[in-house]
Structure formats: structure tokens, C-alpha cells
Amino acid sequence: MLIKYYIKQQCSAFALLVTALVILPSVVAAFNIYFYNTKNKLKSADAAIVLGAEVWQDxxxxxxxxxxxxxxxxxxxxxxxxxIFTGGIGEDKDFAEATVGKRYAIAHGVKESDILIETKSQTTLQNLKNAKKVASRQDLSKFIIVSDPLHLKRATLMARDLGMNAYPSATPTTRYQSMESKLKFLVRETSAYFFYLMSKI
Structure with missing residues (x-):
């Protein structure tokens, strides 16, 4: 009986340790992602890189x-x-995200000559890789990464891993308003952040 009790205690301790090793880093990462942008002061740059997002028709x-x-x-x-607008044509879409972004910006007073686009990317990493190529042709080397607050830790890490001189700037308003939508986005970003870190090993 003592042996069984000992084994049970050891198994419980091991399970608790494994759980802690999995949950604790996730909680810390989620905390850092949530508060990341508040630690970065906005700087001037050559260009703002707008990370792509869904479009509705045009x-x-x-x-x-x-x-x-x-x-x-x-x-x-x-x-x-x-x-610099980024983003290609999504599934079941007719227009590239970057093209839609450019049209919107021109309609709101941005000079067409001050806009660059890349229309092939489908992921955040591709957004940044392609934006870097486009920027290099115009001798642009310092960037402000524009996205939602919870997206910026991963995106900025990716940009700097690509050798880009980049700083984050979160949208002051976000469509992720409810606690449920914020939590879903945070869980997704935390998972994506860990996946990216693992992909570098």
C-alpha cells in the first residue's frame, strides 16, 4: 500500500510539474503580448508597414x-x-488586401506617390518579407509596424529577425472590443507566438 501511495504521489507531482511548465510560460507570454505595445515609445520612420487583414469586396x-x-x-x-500596404488575395476574394488599402488611403488624402504595395503575401511573416523587398528598392530602411495591439509583439519580433529596423505602433482603436473577442485573439496570438519561436529552433 505504501508503495502504491508513493507512486501515486510521484505521478501527481510529475503531472503538476508538467502542467506548470506548460501553463506558466503561456501565461507569461500572454501577459507580455497584452502589454507589449505600452513599453514602446513611438519613433519617426521612413515608412509605416500596414499588416494585411481581411477585405470585404473592394x-x-x-x-x-x-x-x-x-x-x-x-x-x-x-x-x-x-x-507600405501588404497582403495578397485571400480565399474567395477578388481583391488583394494591399490594393484595397491603397485605394482607401488615396481616397483619404494620401499621395499615390507615397504609397507602396506588395500583393502576394498570405501570412504576417510574408507581409514583412515582401514589404522589406519593396522598401529596399526605394532605400527605405526604418519602419513603423502598424497592426492591432495583440499582434505587434510577434510581428515586431519577426521584423527584427529579418534584420529590419522596426518599431511597433498599435491602432489606438480596435474592433476587438468585447472580452470574448480579445481573449480569442490573445489565445490565438500566444499560440502563434510560441509556434514562431519553435520554428526558429
Whole structure:
């Protein structure tokens, strides 16, 4: 009986340890993702890189529109002299995200000559890789990454891993308003963040 009790106790302790090793890093990562942008002061840059998001026909979705509006605001304030829109054609879509973003920005006062686009990417990492290529042709080397707050830790890490001189700037308003939507986005971003870290090993 004592042996069985000992084994049971050891198994319970091991299970608790494994659970702690899995949950604790996830909680810490989620905390850092949630508060990441508050630790970064906005800097001026050559260009704002707007990470792609869903489009509705030939219009930006509410999430994408918030990102575009923030980039336009940075442009109008003189924080950046150019805007790079990223994103290809999504599944069952007719227009590339970057193309929709460009049209919206022009309609809201941004000079077409100050806009660059890449229309092939489907992921955040591809957004950044392609934006870097587009920017290099124009001798742009310092960037502000524009996206939703919870997206920026992973996106900025990716940009810096690509050798980009990049700083985050979160949309001051977000369509992820409810606690449920924020939690879902946070869980998704935490998983994606860990997956990216593992892919580098």
C-alpha cells in the first residue's frame, strides 16, 4: 500500500510539474503580448508597414480599416513619409488586401506617390518579407509596424529577425472590443507566438 501511495504521489507531482511548465510560460507570454505595445515609445520612420487583414469586396474590413486609418494618421503627422500596404488575395476574394488599402488611403488624402504595395503575401511573416523587398528598392530602411495591439509583439519580433529596423505602433482603436473577442485573439496570438519561436529552433 505504501508503495502504491508513493507512486501515486510521484505521478501527481510529475503531472503538476508538467502542467506548470506548460501553463506558466503561456501565461507569461500572454501577459507580455497584452502589454507589449505600452513599453514602446513611438519613433519617426521612413515608412509605416500596414499588416494585411481581411477585405470585404473592394472595401477594408473594420479591422483592416482601423490599421489603415492609423497609418494615415502617422503620415499626416509627419511620423512617416511613405506607407507600405501588404497582403495578397485571400480565399474567395477578388481583391488583394494591399490594393484595397491603397485605394482607401488615396481616397483619404494620401499621395499615390507615397504609397507602396506588395500583393502576394498570405501570412504576417510574408507581409514583412515582401514589404522589406519593396522598401529596399526605394532605400527605405526604418519602419513603423502598424497592426492591432495583440499582434505587434510577434510581428515586431519577426521584423527584427529579418534584420529590419522596426518599431511597433498599435491602432489606438480596435474592433476587438468585447472580452470574448480579445481573449480569442490573445489565445490565438500566444499560440502563434510560441509556434514562431519553435520554428526558429
Amino acid at each position: 472595401e477594408p474590413s473594420p479591422v483592416f480599416r482601423e490599421r489603415i486609418n492609423h497609418a494615415i494618421n502617422l503620415y499626416n503627422k509627419g511620423k512617416v513619409s511613405s506607407i
